[in-house]
Amino acid sequence: MTRFTPLVSAAGAALLLVLSTGPRLAEAFYLPGMAPTEFTDTSDVPVMVNALTPGAENRNAVKSVIAYDYYDPMFNFCKRETEPESQPESLGSILFGDRIRSSPYQLVMMRPENCKILCTQEVKAEQAKFINERIRENYLINWLVDGLPAAHVSQVGPEEQKVYSIGFPLGADIENGQPELHNHYEISIDYHKNELKDKLRVIGVAVEPFSFDVAQAGEEYCGIDKNADQVPPKILSETKTNSVTYTYSVHWKLVDQEWATRWDKFLLVSEPRIHWFSLVNSIIIVLFLTGMVAMVLLRALHKDISRYNQFEAQEDIQEDFGWKLVHGDVFRSPSYPMLLSIVVGNGSQMFLMATVTIVFAALGFLSPSNRGALATVMIVFYMFFGIVAGFVSARLYKMFGGESWKRNVAGTAFLFPAIVFGSFVGLNFFLIGAKSSGAVPFGTMLGVAALWFLVSTPLSIMGSYLGFQRPKIEHPVRTNQIPRQIPDQVFYLRPFPSMMIGGVLPFGAIFIELYFIMNSIWSHKIYYVFGFLFLVFGILILTCAEVTILMCYFHLCAEDYHWWWRSFMTSGASAFYIFLYGVLFYFSRLQLQSFTSMVLYFGWTTIMSLMFFILSGAIGFFATFVFVRKIYGSIKID
Known part of the structure; x- marks a missing residue:
């Protein structure tokens, strides 16, 4: 059961109870x-x-x-x-x-x-x-x-x-x-x-x-x-x-x-046709993107790789162009490599937490009669997956050639959690000022902090240790010493427009279900259609992966090899649309009459958007990382 006062859900939370036949x-x-x-x-x-x-x-x-x-x-x-x-x-x-x-x-x-x-x-x-x-x-x-x-x-x-x-x-x-x-x-x-x-x-x-x-x-x-x-x-x-x-x-x-x-009378799916419309809408977007990716991979890339790998009649081979021209720069370390490795590591942690929680909920293990089970499971899984955050962050930072491993370990364990926890504490003071029962007691605050410092942090440090002990990830092609100059890009391939274009598609795949989640959070209703949510979450993963791969291919063909951050930001940009949708929801569905209520609403909407940004950005990053390594590992470089 998702019930918010005023904690999410992102969230904020969400299959029916297992029913017995006799x-x-x-x-x-x-x-x-x-x-x-x-x-x-x-x-x-x-x-x-x-x-x-x-x-x-x-x-x-x-x-x-x-x-x-x-x-x-x-x-x-x-x-x-x-x-x-x-x-x-x-x-x-x-x-x-x-x-x-x-x-x-x-x-x-x-x-x-x-x-x-x-x-x-x-x-x-x-x-x-x-x-x-x-x-x-x-x-x-x-x-x-x-x-x-x-x-x-x-x-x-x-x-x-x-x-x-x-x-x-x-x-x-x-x-x-x-x-x-x-x-x-x-x-x-x-x-x-x-x-x-x-x-x-x-x-x-x-x-x-x-x-x-x-x-x-x-x-x-x-x-x-x-x-x-x-x-x-x-x-x-x-x-x-x-x-x-x-x-x-x-x-x-x-x-x-x-x-x-x-519980059936409470768990009846409201407006089921709209839920199915949401799924159909999302599936159409995924099929469209899948067709585009298939066309790129099966036609353009296959043709390019075949031509590049020809050994006979080399005098007839045209000079390299498009995405092969940047093979000596495509794996050049990005700017702010430590920050990128930290946010991708924390995004991996968020992704696994969300995936496992939704699977458990879809299987019926999070009964609405067990109040607070959804939030408790989310927090517990997030803490235990701190080891994944440390491992992923360390592996990426070592691949980028970073040497400040202590700062990387500390940043992974404390940066993102500190932002969320600090915002949570700040919003809690507004609840205390309003004399709300939703204000979290000081003892509970200490309990959450103890979980962070005594469970998540040691696991994150352990994961970082394991990551740094592994051999460095080697790239399929060498990196040139002198960076290649990037030609002027058309408007829609420039950083901000391309990220906004890429972010709208993942948002379009989930925005209808997002309405039911936000309505459940802010109207204090039960959201228990985890089956729909499981399917929509799977569609979101596919959409984030495919749209970032497409945008990366277009940028590489335009000789723009700055794909590291852009792959993260392209799918992560969908969080910007989620925040805008939160603003629209505020003006269309809410009439908050106190300053404290407005601060709480926009504060938690911002936190939810930030969490989604980290999660979806990590999906896009890993999809693009696998894609780039695959295509450049498939060609022979003289």
């Missing part, structure tokens, strides 16, 4: 975090509360990205007599802003409740102003019952299809009127009876909130069972102290649905 299979196999809880007809069913998050009810624009603790004093919700207990959470759950605690709601299995009074709270004027602002920003209350989020059911489309959305509105923002606070909750719980064990299991939780002024309704008020239309809503005055009575009703319903499929 009770015996359901009892025999469960994925981590998915074991069912068995209840009896007298068991207490705990209701856990989570942070309040901004939503987009009725397709309204998201107005904030800041989460607030359920027990924030400004909300002044009902509390237990004892201090609320915090539920143990994973690293990813904490980073994603989950703050799960116990609640005063008392639910007993199969025992209905009718308008049970929870408590009466005094809401001061400044608290009322704060709550009204959160209602105007479409904030949602998040509950968990047996690990299943409480849903708000709405009907959309001409067929009035039921859509289950996580959380339910804090209140109703009435146009040209005062916001109404929801203070009565109709809780509907579906349960299933396991006949083999004679036990009960929670299958679904839905909450329908209402706003009633209990004081004006009188003591005989009994929720919606009375004439609700005649009961005035609860409107908080911002000039005086308000008295708010919270009530709830509980309804139990026996259903035939199996426990293993209880």
Whole structure:
């Protein structure tokens, strides 16, 4: 499950749960975090509360990205007599802003409740102003019952299809009127009876909130069972102290649905035709590029190599031209070789982390019931693949003839992670200033830093050691001592235009799926179509590789041998379009009303774009590296 408050996803996160076909299979196999809880007809069913998050009810624009603790004093919700207990959470759950605690709601299995009074709270004027602002920003209350989020059911489309959305509105923002606070909750719980064990299991939780002024309704008020239309809503005055009575009703319903499929209502793919259109669009781009690369390799290159390798009738062979003319300069070390080796090494680390995470998710191992599993797995894999970053960086730096190996080792281990971690800490201060529950605790910060310094850094140093111990990579052709002069290039082959042209194709292959990912991140929805994401990620790899190979071939034919950095930047330039898409998404889908929200949005969008730049740039670099070595290793040089 991808849920952001305000950490990605890039990201930001994203196959359906493994579903069992019968009770015996359901009892025999469960994925981590998915074991069912068995209840009896007298068991207490705990209701856990989570942070309040901004939503987009009725397709309204998201107005904030800041989460607030359920027990924030400004909300002044009902509390237990004892201090609320915090539920143990994973690293990813904490980073994603989950703050799960116990609640005063008392639910007993199969025992209905009718308008049970929870408590009466005094809401001061400044608290009322704060709550009204959160209602105007479409904030949602998040509950968990047996690990299943409480849903708000709405009907959309001409067929009035039921859509289950996580959380339910804090209140109703009435146009040209005062916001109404929801203070009565109709809780509907579906349960299933396991006949083999004679036990009960929670299958679904839905909450329908209402706003009633209990004081004006009188003591005989009994929720919606009375004439609700005649009961005035609860409107908080911002000039005086308000008295708010919270009530709830509980309804139990026996259903035939199996426990293993209880997440299905949340995991229904929204607009599947658009997902398929995205795949078709991406496949067309890949087929087009594949055709171009095949034409270059099978026709132009094959013809050129055959001509260059002729030994007979040499007097008839034309003078070298095009890409063979630069054979003495094509493997000349690039400018800033250390920086290039570092970013390619870190890009390799990002690529392997993303690949393994998506594969695990596509196989169904990252259950949405295991909150924060996606982020935790991403962080763990990133740390362990530090050895790959060090190895790749050292091998490239040694190939470039670098001698400052200590700086290379330190740069690989600290440069890119320091930029991301430093930005993360900086954005966290804005969350602290906004008193958001999404602010990462200091202890968790130390834990992330410990993983960096005690796991990733030693592995990166080990990888660098192994890389420097390997023999130097030898080029297939010798490099001339005097650099060849590069002729003037046409406009579209100059560095900036060519990178922008090359970057638009990888972006075009993923931009539709990118919309669903960003909508999931910022609208706090579940993104769980990892099957689509796996295919789109594969298409992205092919597109980055093919477009950089094509652009490199065109540059070499134009006698421009500066391909090292350009191969990285051409595919990496797609990150620039992702950032522009983030700007477009901001103006089309968001209406952020605070400076802190804007800083958080653009800050994390920049970090996500930077990560994508490093990842996609490494793909393009290695594809071009293999291509150049292959073509120049296939010709005979006098």
